[in-house]
Amino acid sequence: MRFRGGHGRRGQGVKRTRRYLLAALAILMIAAPLAWGQYQGGPGNTLINAPSAVTVSNTTTATTLYSQVLPAVVSERGSSLQVGATAIHVKLIGTISTNPGIGSAGSVNLGCNYGGSTATITLINALTLDGSLSLQPYTIDLWLRQQGSSQILQGRWELVNPTRTSGSQIATTTTTSATVTGTTSMSAAQTILCTLQWASTGASNSWVVNNGLMVIGE
Secondary structure (H helix, E strand, O other): OHHHHHHHHHHHHHHHHHHHHHHHHHHHHHHHHHHHHHHHOOOOEEEEEEOOOEEEEOOOOOEEEEEEEEOHHHHHHHHOOOOOOOOEEEEEEEEEEOOOOOOOOOEEEEEEEEOOOOOEEEEEEEEEOOOOOOOEEEEEEEEEEEEOOEEEEEEEEEEEEEEEOOOOOOEEEEEEEEEEEEOOOOOOOEEEEEEEEEOOOOOOOEEEEEEEEEEEOO
């Protein structure tokens, strides 16, 4: 009787251990997809937040405004999240200032690409800005998605103009846009890059990126 009783207690202990192991395994199986989902993101989730400011001032050298690597696993998952909808959305916000009171800021060029020259768009081509901009807000939006074996990269730049209707808070905007069908594979890690170049130097010519977000599913 003692032997059978002892064996029975050991058997119960083994069963409890198995239950604990199964419970722990179930928790791991639940936690793993959560961690994966946080990395890949879902519709509207931020993948990468780049809060550090970038300033391009008093130089004619082409300068990087934004550069982030889009991992292959995110690209592949992102390209199939929404059929016929944009998978990746990059948002940049900032301000532009130009020679106050001088009246001439010179021209600027702004281009963005995904994975190199095979998917490149020119958002600004030798555009002459107003010569008295003071911390005027702008936005840059890039949308990237897979379409068959190609990639669609579309971009838009929008600047809020300083001139307002008399007695009104309504302002006009200057907007440019571009799109390209690229051949860069999304099955490998690729870089999303935006570059700015002033045509002439000027201590008062300042283009600032205050924040950049990469969002999936928008």
